[in-house]
Amino acid sequence: MRSQKISFTNQHDIGLAAYLDLPDHGTPRHMALLTHCFTCSKQLKAYRYISQVLTEHGYGVMRLDFTGIGDSQGRFDDTTLLTNVEDVIAASDWLTTHHQTPALLIGHSLGGIAVLSAAASLPGCRAVAVIGTPDEPHDLHRLLSSDHTLTDDPARRAITLGGKRFELGPQLLDSLRDHNMTARLAQLQRPLLILQAPDDDTVSLASALRLFTAAQQPKSFIALDGCDHLLNREQDARHAAALIVTWARRYLEPDTGTVQLMADHHPGKISVRLGHGHYLTSINAAGHVLNADEPRSSGGGDLGPSPYQLLCASLGACTAITLRMYADRKGWPLDAIQVILHHDKVRTEGTGKVIAADVIQRVIELRGALDATQRQRLLEVADHCPVHRSLHGTITVNTILTD
Known part of the structure; x- marks a missing residue:
């Protein structure tokens, strides 16, 4: 994929940084916006792997740094869930002006809460996928407000993640406590995919299932067996991305999602479908579904047997x-x-x-x-x-x- 650093400002005139990843050849068929987990950044290896898979299938992808994180300006300790949502909207506006409106929003962990909250304000968004996202940020609020080092200001907390110290302002703690995810889900009105690792020790499976239960149709849930919260293994990140690509095709390319396969009507026959992706192919063999692909050396994504x-x-x-x-x-x-x-x-x-x-x-x-x-x-x-x-x-x- 072709990657470039970009920058723009949000509504508070704070400079935001991002990577824009594009397919090696041609114009992106769709744009996706990928948001990071709490205190992570656009440079997390898992996000690069996810973006690689998406660009191999014709997507352009923006990997965004929220205010105060990574290369973005501003103070992290002054951020809230609302500022994260505002950053998502600013990123979408930039993509709309310079490329095309992001049709797919992807959020990881707390970034998932941001895209779920922002989607209703983005008419061009047609589908949302979240990875390791809690149903409510209350647990994170309790964790941050009780189990971590106090700063000189009694209203603030400090945590150390990945060897780096972060100070949390009262605004963030209050927004975590007061955020109403159920209301946000009612306003979503977009197809939703929830991916969750059953063994995730940061966001529980029960929390993800509650998120799924609260969401309205159309919605899908996929368990990421054997994965951790940060998708540290390359194969786990690529697997999650491939699932998102396959799921999103139904909503972003309705011609491939609504036409019934020949095998559905003629038992014993095989139907093979390929859109604009290089070269992930969906196979329905008399009701048994599998994928085929080419290896990366041949221009494919190696997401199925050749x-x-x-x-x-x-x-x-x-x-x-x-x-x-x-x-x-x-x-x-x-x-x-x-x-x-x-x-x-x-x-x-x-x-x-x-x-x-x-x-x-x-x-x-x-x-x-x-x-x-x-x-x-x-x-x-x-x-x-x-x-x-x-x-x-x-x-x-x-x-x-x-x-």
């Missing part, structure tokens, strides 16, 4: 199923089957030209008290599985272009 990997998976699954059926029919002690496959293009020279041949290496592991004769017979059976026979036979593909 087409050739799916081909190998088909052969591997057919091999294992055929062996299981045969062994069960014979009553042989076959406990487990593992099939490992790899596809490659092998180029050979012949008759004055280079020929590229497809080669699939298939390694079969059989576990169980099988004798040598049984193992040899199962090896022979593997070459007769239906997909294997199709690959070695004559395949006719009839292609029809429809309106």
Whole structure:
């Protein structure tokens, strides 16, 4: 992705800093605004990974620093939830003037509360996604007002996060105590996606579920299994971003979200859909949904198996199923089957030209008290599985272009 630092001012003439991330090629199809967690900043690695995934699928992304955080001006101890909301609106105004109105708002933790509160004031916002966001900031208020070091001013508190000291003014503490999230959700009137790690030790699963219960339809909830609050692992951040991309497509690209898949009407058939993303593909195989993609080396996002990997998976699954059926029919002690496959293009020279041949290496592991004769017979059976026979036979593909 292409990244650049930008700056603009909010309604109080305080300078705000942000990164603007754009796709490597072309004009963004949609703009997204990403807001950070409490005392985090736009430079958190997880946000860069999230932005990379979004830009790979045609988004432009602004990663914003709230007032007093990161490279933005102002004093953090003078901020409130309201100033965060004002910063979101200022960022949206800048994007609208210089690019396009952000259609997707993404907020992490306390940043989620900011985008949920700002969305109703942004007519161009069409969907909101939050990660690790509490239903009410009351718990954070209690934590900050009772368990941390006092400053010289009894109305202020000081905390140390990531080795950095932050002073909290009474305005922020009061806004955390008084904020009414239920009222904000009633005003949202936007599709909402809530992503929450069940093992998050900062925002509880129960809090996220209460947020989901209080929200109005349309709404979705996805558990981020094995993730922490800050999405510290790259694969966790990318996974969360991929889920957001897939979910948002239904609302930002209604042509792909409302057209029913062919497989829904014709059981046994497969429907494959690809929009403007590079190259995340949605597959509905007779009601079973999965994704395909290309590796990053080929311009994709590596968010699903490649087409050739799916081909190998088909052969591997057919091999294992055929062996299981045969062994069960014979009553042989076959406990487990593992099939490992790899596809490659092998180029050979012949008759004055280079020929590229497809080669699939298939390694079969059989576990169980099988004798040598049984193992040899199962090896022979593997070459007769239906997909294997199709690959070695004559395949006719009839292609029809429809309106």
